[in-house]
Amino acid sequence: MTNIIDQIKSEILLETGTNELEILEFYIDEESRHGQESRLYFGMNVAKVMQVIENPNLKPRDYAQNPCFLGTIGLRDHIVPIIDLSIWLGVQRKTDAGDIIIITEFSKSVQGFLVSGVTEITRFQWKEVVPPGRFISHLGSKAIVGMVYAKDHFIQLLDLEHIISDLDPHSSMDTWRTTVRAQTQYRALIVDDSETIREIIRRNMEAANFKTKLLDNGQQALDYLKELGKTGAAEGKGIFEYIDIVISDIEMPLLDGYTLTKHIKQDPYLQKIPVILYSSLITTELRHKGESVGADDQVSKPDLDEMAARAIKLIEEKLALV
Structure with a gap:
């Protein structure tokens, strides 16, 4: 042992x-x-x-x-x-x-x-x-x-x-509700292998005036973003014509959130998209992992009720620089 x-x-x-x-x-x-x-x-x-x-x-x-x-x-x-x-x-x-x-x-x-x-x-x-x-x-x-x-x-x-959520209903994220709303409708790509978490985030982001796209894992998300890149190149448009933010879990089959973020930030067309990573693994001690791959923000799962507000802040900061 x-x-x-x-x-x-x-x-x-x-x-x-x-x-x-x-x-x-x-x-x-x-x-x-x-x-x-x-x-x-x-x-x-x-x-x-x-x-x-x-x-x-x-x-x-x-x-x-x-x-x-x-x-x-x-x-x-x-x-x-x-x-x-x-x-x-x-x-x-x-x-x-x-x-x-x-x-x-x-x-x-x-x-x-x-x-x-x-x-x-x-x-x-x-x-x-x-x-x-x-x-x-x-x-x-x-x-x-x-x-x-x-x-x-x-x-x-x-x-x-x-398992913990099932045993302790008071810890369930399903009761969370956002209290903010963007003045302009933004577009968010939400990536999580848990259908339950995807739906909770979707509901809260849409309540905050976001249009959402839901995908199951990092590989699906990367493929989708690459296709947007091809479309943008053909139409002569920047990435912000199609998407405003990526919100991703870390632990996922096929491609994890860290690696997805690394690919996004190394791609000349995609790199300006703000990326928020979330996980129960995000702690003060492990935050450096997300920082090392270029994540713009990191949210611990118990704080997911802050997601919409933090997403709006990031998008507005990025758009101010474009």
Whole structure:
């Protein structure tokens, strides 16, 4: 377990804009009704992992409002709620004294997930991550954002934010409403592999007088922008005749937000488009990653209600220079 923690600490060395992802691979041992056992593999972004610890004998509580909740533990300066991931996924986990807890930090909150064990940290290209599509697991489908093949098995990548939002409705972004409105209608390209988040941002941006275009991942967005570039060259028009801003998630299959931004800022035709990156990964410590690829602004997911106002400010600043 010490080796895993050392690897986690070295994650910061992963170069930004190379379209790479490092995941902590872990598993849940499932025991079927017929006594047969199988191992289900999952993954989460290493950047969200604080620590991996042994289970201090936490057990389900009969009086808990949600059966997933196992109680809390004290860790550093945090009181950390612990969630039995197998219960949320609907998996009959084989009980084992060797269960471990993965402590995570994202979206300005700290929580732990009880699983059967961890295997290793593996580096992939985002282009290797396949959107779930028809391969989606029977498990909590909205929480599976992608799949990647490793050695002799598939790893299902989890949307931890969706799980937390499901368990704590008060943390849901669906209640957010913008309070600003642009005097002129602007055009925004919104890029996110989560349909739920895309719709939340679309609704708020359109309420702020934006016309929106929604795409699923960075590769789709880059292809779309390249086509705009061809159209602009043929018609003799600049990029601001077609689009005013790009708003993109960071973690996406095929092409991540960092790499999308890097491509935009290195393209002579596209480079003046303001780009806002958003993610639960955006913290004071990791903000330099977005800055290194030229992002004009970065918004943490808990602050998405500020998106419209920050987009309007950026667009007006850019247009003043054109």
